[in-house]
Amino acid sequence: MTGDDDGNPLFSLAWTFAVTSLFAVGGANAAIPEMHRIAVDVHHWLTDKQFSDAFAIAQLSPGPNVLIVTLIGYSVAGVVGALVATLAMCAPTAALAYVVSRWLTQSRGARWPAIVQSALVPLSIGLMAASALILALASDHSWAAVLVTVAAAIVASVTRLNPLWLLLVGGCLGFAGVV
Amino acid sequence: MSSEIAPAAAPDISSTPPSVFALFVAFAKISLAGFGGVLVFARRAIVDEHRWMTAEEFNETFALCHFLPGPNIVNLSLVFGSRFRGIVGGLAAFAGLLGPPMLLMTVLAALYSHFGEVEALRRGLAGVSCAAVGLLAAVVFRMLQPLLKKRDLLGLMVMMAVFAAIGLARLPLPAVLLVAVPVSLAVTYARTSETFYPKSSTTTSAETAAKRGPTP
Numbered sequence: 001m002t003g004d005d006d007g008n009p010l011f012s013l014a015w016t017f018a019v020t021s022l023f024a025v026g027g028a029n030a031a032i033p034e035m036h037r038i039a040v041d042v043h044h045w046l047t048d049k050q051f052s053d054a055f056a057i058a059q060l061s062p063g064p065n066v067l068i069v070t071l072i073g074y075s076v077a078g079v080v081g082a083l084v085a086t087l088a089m090c091a092p093t094a095a096l097a098y099v100v101s102r103w104l105t106q107s108r109g110a111r112w113p114a115i116v117q118s119a120l121v122p123l124s125i126g127l128m129a130a131s132a133l134i135l136a137l138a139s140d141h142s143w144a145a146v147l148v149t150v151a152a153a154i155v156a157s158v159t160r161l162n163p164l165w166l167l168l169v170g171g172c173l174g175f176a177g178v179v
Numbered sequence: 180m181s182s183e184i185a186p187a188a189a190p191d192i193s194s195t196p197p198s199v200f201a202l203f204v205a206f207a208k209i210s211l212a213g214f215g216g217v218l219v220f221a222r223r224a225i226v227d228e229h230r231w232m233t234a235e236e237f238n239e240t241f242a243l244c245h246f247l248p249g250p251n252i253v254n255l256s257l258v259f260g261s262r263f264r265g266i267v268g269g270l271a272a273f274a275g276l277l278g279p280p281m282l283l284m285t286v287l288a289a290l291y292s293h294f295g296e297v298e299a300l301r302r303g304l305a306g307v308s309c310a311a312v313g314l315l316a317a318v319v320f321r322m323l324q325p326l327l328k329k330r331d332l333l334g335l336m337v338m339m340a341v342f343a344a345i346g347l348a349r350l351p352l353p354a355v356l357l358v359a360v361p362v363s364l365a366v367t368y369a370r371t372s373e374t375f376y377p378k379s380s381t382t383t384s385a386e387t388a389a390k391r392g393p394t395p
Contacts, residue, residue, distance in 0.1 A: 021249045023352045025360075028250040029315060033345045034352035041349070049305075053295065056308035057287055062211045063280025066250035070281050074288035082285045086277065093249020094257040094273060098266075101243055101258045117246040119367035122334040123359055125322045126341030132315045133346040139308035148306065152313025157320055164214045166310045174306015175299060 009077050010084050012043070017069055017088035024093070026124020028066035032131035035072065036138075045076050052138040060167055066090065145179045193230040196263040199271045205229060206256050206275030217252045217276075225259070232259075253277065333370070337363050 016038050024031035032055070039045045046054065054075075058068035066089055073085025104113065140146045152166045173179050197205065205224055213220045218241070225231050232240070240262075244254035253276060260272030294300055326334045337359065344355045 020352065023356050024248045024250070025356065027245070029318070031352070033349070037349060037351065050295070052308040053291065053304045056304050056311050057291065058284070059311040059314070060214075060307060061280065061284060061287060062214050063284065064210065064213070064217050064250055064252050064276065066253060067277075067280055067284045070284040071288045071291070074285060075292065079285055082281070082288060086281050090250060090253045090273075090277060093247065094254050097244050097247045097249070097254035098257050098261055098269060100247060101240070101261075104243065113243070113246065115367055115371055116364065117242065119360070119363040120246055121322070122326065122331075122338040123341050123356070123363055125319060125326070126338040126359075127345060127352075128315065128322070129319045129338070129342045130346030132312055132319055133342075135308065135312045135315065139305060139312055145305070145309045148309040149313040149316070152310040153316040153320070154313075156314050156317035162214070163216070163314050166314060167307050170306040170308075170310025170313075171303045172306065174309070175303040177302060179302070179306045179309055 010081060013073055013076055013081055013085045014088040016043075017073075017085050018092050021089045021093045022096075025120050026127060028064065028068070028089075029131050030124050030127035032068075033127065033134050035069070036134050039072050045072060048138045050075065052135055055135055056139075056167075060164075060171075142179065144173075148173055148179055192233060197229065197231060197268075199264050199268050202260045202264060202268050203271040203275040206260075206272045207279050210276045210280050221252060221255065231263070333366050337366065 017035075020031050020034050020038070023034065036051055040048055040051050051072075054068050054071040057071060058065055061067070067086065069085045069089040070082045073081040073083070075081075077084070136146075136149060140149055148170055152170060155161060155166060156163060170179070209220045209224050210217060222234075222237055226234050226237050240258060241251070241255055244251045244258060247254055253273065256272040256276040257269040259269075261269030264271070323338075325331075326338070341355060341359050344350045344359075345352065
């Protein structure tokens with residue numbers, strides 16, 4: 001590992017993900033670019049390939065998508081790292097939601113939540129589009145791979161097929177050496 | 180309302196609030212069923228199966244958790260659980276949602292660190308990530324539809340600016356949001372107050388986006 005060798009990696013994990021979560025407007029997938037920037041570009045915790053693998057594993061597994069941070073945490077500091085990263089990513093914003101929801105029930109009918117919400121929609125779309133681009137650059141290294149991505153996007157857009165099937169088909173194509 | 184002492188609940192709502200243990204189990208089940216997005220399963224379990232909330236209450240609670248930062252469904256678990264059983268109930272739902280899949284994920288991480296270099300697994304995962312990126316792109320297109328339909332030019336410009344700053348220039352997220360959030364708020368606020376009570380078209384599209392938002 002390069003960079004802050006003298007700092008405790010657990011502290012670095014906790015701080016990184018706690019801050020990132022507070023800026024994750026629109027959910028976990030909107031935070032992917034920032035996670036990638038920190039884990040791959042700044043700290044070199046993971047390679048580009050490992051990052052896109054982590055995303056793939058998180059998508060394949062049950063549970064909230066945010067659990068990609070468990071994988072990143074594990075690769076930095078084992079089981080403890082997995083736990084620290086997950087809690088750092090989830091606990092602060094959940095606590096914030098708890099406080100705000102209690103406060104909102106006391107001020108019902110206010111107009112500003114709707115305004116804030118519609119103001120954030122374009123931001124979260126922009127962030128998720130950036131996530132898609134960064135992950136595409138990390139995983140699509142051939143024309144066949146790009147084709148699989150485009151096909152999955154089209155099928156997911158026009159059908160109501162369970163996304164798990166598309167992931168499995170992608171896995172089989174990869175295993176067969178097509179991608 | 181009714182002559183009973185029971186809380187004034189609509190008839191389609193279960194009259195007994197869930198216990199702390201029931202909250203833990205329900206959210207563990209929701210989480211482990213949730214391949215590619217947990218929200219659908221959460222709605223099904225909470226509204227249809229257990230009847231702990233009406234669909235409207237669920238949407239309202241989720242909308243709140245969606246506009247706040249962080250993983251939406253995780254926020255929802257704490258808020259939801261604490262409505263019924265205080266902070267202990269909230270923590271039970273939170274632990275149920277995160278605990279079991281986190282254990283599974285830790286096992287997978289350990290396996291990956293041992294076998295990640297095995298050629299067959301490398302290739303398989305590479306294929307999965309190609310498809311997963313496609314799924315993410317599909318979500319982006321779906322969220323984009325309301326903006327395109329409304330010809331919301333300002334919204335689209337904000338979106339493109341954020342995309343360029345984060346995806347192309349790779350700027351740090353906090354810096355980008357410190358600029359983008361106030362700008363977007365100002366634009367939205369100016370628009371809603373200039374067309375006073377425009378049958379709140381901005382609100383509805385935001386809500387539909389919020390409902391559709393975080394799946395896969």
